[in-house]
Amino acid sequence: MVPKLRAVLGLQFAGALQSAYRNLSEDLAQCNTSGGLACDLGCVEHEKVLEESFEPWWDHQMPWRTLLHICELQRQRGSAQAFLGAIHEKRVFFTCCSQSSDQCEASALLQGLTDVEVLLGLVAELAQVVLQDTVFLFNTGDQPLTDRAYWSPVPQFHWVRSGGHWTVPLPNPFQLKAHAKNLLGDSEGNQGNLVPWGEKIPKLFWRGALSAPDLFALEDIGTLPRVRLMKLAKENQDLFDVGITNVDREMYRIAGRSRVQALVQQLGGTVKHEKSQQQMPRYRYLINVAAVLSSWRLVEMLATGSLLLLQEGADHELILEWLTPWEHFVPVSQGLSDLVPTLRWLEAHPDLAERIAAQGFRRFKERVRRQDTWCYLWQAFRAMADSHTPPEPAALAALTAEPGWREVPAEKLRKLKRHRRRILHKNGLRVATVRESDWKALEDQKEKRRHLRSMLSALGDVLERLVFSSSATVYRPCEEPIDEQRPLGCTNPYGWTKFMIEQILRDFVVANPSFSMSILRYFNPVGAHPSGRIGENPHGPPNNLMPFVQQVAVGRREALSVFGSDYSTHDGTGVRDYIHVDDLAEGHICALQKLFTMDGGCITHNLGSGTGYSVLDMVKAFEEACGKKIPYKMVDRRPGDLGTVVANPGKAKADFDWQTKRGLQEMCNSAWKWQSNNPYGYEEGGKD
Numbered sequence: 001m002v003p004k005l006r007a008v009l010g011l012q013f014a015g016a017l018q019s020a021y022r023n024l025s026e027d028l029a030q031c032n033t034s035g036g037l038a039c040d041l042g043c044v045e046h047e048k049v050l051e052e053s054f055e056p057w058w059d060h061q062m063p064w065r066t067l068l069h070i071c072e073l074q075r076q077r078g079s080a081q082a083f084l085g086a087i088h089e090k091r092v093f094f095t096c097c098s099q100s101s102d103q104c105e106a107s108a109l110l111q112g113l114t115d116v117e118v119l120l121g122l123v124a125e126l127a128q129v130v131l132q133d134t135v136f137l138f139n140t141g142d143q144p145l146t147d148r149a150y151w152s153p154v155p156q157f158h159w160v161r162s163g164g165h166w167t168v169p170l171p172n173p174f175q176l177k178a179h180a181k182n183l184l185g186d187s188e189g190n191q192g193n194l195v196p197w198g199e200k201i202p203k204l205f206w207r208g209a210l211s212a213p214d215l216f217a218l219e220d221i222g223t224l225p226r227v228r229l230m231k232l233a234k235e236n237q238d239l240f241d242v243g244i245t246n247v248d249r250e251m252y253r254i255a256g257r258s259r260v261q262a263l264v265q266q267l268g269g270t271v272k273h274e275k276s277q278q279q280m281p282r283y284r285y286l287i288n289v290a291a292v293l294s295s296w297r298l299v300e301m302l303a304t305g306s307l308l309l310l311q312e313g314a315d316h317e318l319i320l321e322w323l324t325p326w327e328h329f330v331p332v333s334q335g336l337s338d339l340v341p342t343l344r345w346l347e348a349h350p351d352l353a354e355r356i357a358a359q360g361f362r363r364f365k366e367r368v369r370r371q372d373t374w375c376y377l378w379q380a381f382r383a384m385a386d387s388h389t390p391p392e393p394a395a396l397a398a399l400t401a402e403p404g405w406r407e408v409p410a411e412k413l414r415k416l417k418r419h420r421r422r423i424l425h426k427n428g429l430r431v432a433t434v435r436e437s438d439w440k441a442l443e444d445q446k447e448k449r450r451h452l453r454s455m456l457s458a459l460g461d462v463l464e465r466l467v468f469s470s471s472a473t474v475y476r477p478c479e480e481p482i483d484e485q486r487p488l489g490c491t492n493p494y495g496w497t498k499f500m501i502e503q504i505l506r507d508f509v510v511a512n513p514s515f516s517m518s519i520l521r522y523f524n525p526v527g528a529h530p531s532g533r534i535g536e537n538p539h540g541p542p543n544n545l546m547p548f549v550q551q552v553a554v555g556r557r558e559a560l561s562v563f564g565s566d567y568s569t570h571d572g573t574g575v576r577d578y579i580h581v582d583d584l585a586e587g588h589i590c591a592l593q594k595l596f597t598m599d600g601g602c603i604t605h606n607l608g609s610g611t612g613y614s615v616l617d618m619v620k621a622f623e624e625a626c627g628k629k630i631p632y633k634m635v636d637r638r639p640g641d642l643g644t645v646v647a648n649p650g651k652a653k654a655d656f657d658w659q660t661k662r663g664l665q666e667m668c669n670s671a672w673k674w675q676s677n678n679p680y681g682y683e684e685g686g687k688d
């Protein structure tokens with residue numbers, strides 16, 4: 001079989017994939033200059049897992065028909081759960097690689113949509129915008145479809161990455177479901193399932209099925225990790241709460257039903273255990289234990305805020321690529337020999353255990369987001385398309401018209417979209433009270449860009465100079481003092497709006513070379529006009545620190561919530577570069593004067609002081625200004641916040657001799673003067 005297949009493959013040197021990766025890194029690096037899809041999608045990282053998965057193909061390209069061949073071989077074999085898919089002219093088609101289409105139906109996941117339909121739906125949505133024509137193979141079963149000895153080299157998509165198989169891991173069904181329901185880490189709906197660490201049961205929880213591998217010998221039953229786990233649990237009941245949910249048919253076949261039942265009983269379990277997945281958040285420790293079939297509950301486990309213990313060397317899911325051992329989870333050996341000592345050690349070091357759990361949960365909130373699913377799928381498909389010789393459009397049209405091929409039904413797609421919209425809308429409203437809703441901001445983004453374009457085309461002939469108020473939030477997260485050369489890349493839609501407007505303005509200057517443009521990136525403006533008559537008047541509860549502190553001082557709000565007290569800063573709270581609004585105003589005058597000396601071009605400057613103050617420094621300084629105590633409480637970090645954000649303002653000093661003149665106390669005094677004169681801002685009648 002292998003030589004035959006190799007002949008079919010007809011490998012040829014190309015190296016195109018490697019260049020695709022180079023391009024991706026460049027895309028991300030150039031978010032500041034040329035934008036591009038990686039930036040638009042909000043990708044934050046180059047996906048190493050894809051690089052590794054496709055690495056063997058860097059020097060080769062496969063004829064795309066190879067995948068057809070594999071699908072056909074699977075069909076002959078009869079047991080596969082695999083689909084062949086094709087993207088053609090932005091439409092997504094698929095066919096089942098098994099004798100009966102029943103075997104392709106994965107379990108219903110979301111209001112009658114199967115996990116495969118959810119996945120194909122996402123691919124179809126992405127195809128509308130970006131994916132090029134290609135073919136791909138999905139393995140949607142539990143088991144890896146092929147092994148490398150048998151099938152020769154062909155990368156395929158699978159829910160888990162399996163040792164010894166050339167698989168490209170996909171976001172697993174639970175991640176897809178969470179994506180479709182808007183319950184990933186960036187959702188406000190996901191708050192660690194709200195069982196505080198101190199109230200979690202100090203035991204390890206696990207539930208799952210028993211299964212046995214092919215050619216399994218009965219006397220080896222004690223070596224199966226899940227059997228071993230049950231044994232450990234029986235011997236250490238103070239540490240474990242575990243249960244078997246099911247026994248795989250193969251295991252019954254090998255060992256006989258009564259012997260398996262006796263074994264389970266001996267292990268202290270019953271075959272149909274009552275433990276449910278919903279119990280997970282109540283326990284302090286969770287474990288993923290490999291079996292014959294893949295385990296893929298990691299997304300759900302991570303969303304609980306409990307501490308994960310993960311078996312080394314087992315098959316693993318995509319999100320494991322985004323986690324670091326001892327930082328986000330605790331590794332245990334494949335044979336579980338160190339599990340009990342590890343648990344006892346963690347119980348003896350509760351602060352460390354809690355910290356790792358919190359870091360894992362934070363990683364989930366910050367890295368397992370909707371855009372991460374999009375970015376990953378896009379990158380995976382791009383790499384896949386680049387690893388094949390491109391299909392001819394006519395050949396793809398003919399292929400997808402063959403019997404057995406179907407298009408992703410529009411009706412299902414609509415259902416998926418409707419579902420997502422409904423959830424998003426609901427969350428959008430709720431999130432809006434905490435921080436500006438992503439989705440509202442995305443709408444705003446389009447509007448702002450549209451207005452800017454029409455403004456520029458209307459004023460382009462009469463204007464010669466423009467100063468644009470941008471923001472430090474356009475920089476890619478960075479804790480060093482930030483100069484203007486630092487890479488750009490935003491973490492929120494507000495930032496992207498500024499980023500895109502900057503880009504439009506830069507392009508405008510290229511098209512109009514005599515135009516002079518200044519882009520000013522503000523750090524954290526605070527304070528008010530010294531008259532006390534002009535100040536910041538946020539609508540609704542303030543999102544920013546100082547307006548909130550000011551409203552606490554005048555009694556409009558009870559207490560400040562300090563977001564995070566465990567940053568590596570001098571007192572653990574976030575450090576920012578606060579700048580007095582009058583210094584900011586002077587920065588504009590200096591920039592404008594500079595523009596008058598120019599004959600066109602675009603200049604970009606930071607407006608910051610170069611000095612960082614923590615949240616508690618700000619509170620203390622404001623207490624001095626207002627002569628009152630500002631009540632505050634420490635709460636969790638705000639997702640997306642960094643520990644330290646401070647400017648390097650050297651360029652503005654060098655280019656137009658600007659630097660801040662006003663210090664912290666002046667910022668707080670002026671802010672207090674404004675707020676105490678106008679406790680309810682510009683509103684009449686003293687109401688919020």
Ligand SMILES: O=c1ccn([C@@H]2O[C@H](COP(=O)(O)OP(=O)(O)O[C@H]3O[C@H](CO)[C@H](O)[C@H](O)[C@H]3O)[C@@H](O)[C@H]2O)c(=O)[nH]1
Pocket residue numbers: 471472473494522523524543544545546548560561562563564573574575576615638641645
């Ligand atoms: O109620 C609050 C509000 C904020 N903070 C903390 O105070 C610091 C400052 O937060 P802000 O929301 O005031 O400001 P950011 O640094 O998050 O963002 C601000 O500065 C950015 C540039 O750095 C952008 O310009 C952005 O629009 C602007 O809001 C952070 O450590 C934040 O965690 C609190 O502890 N409690």
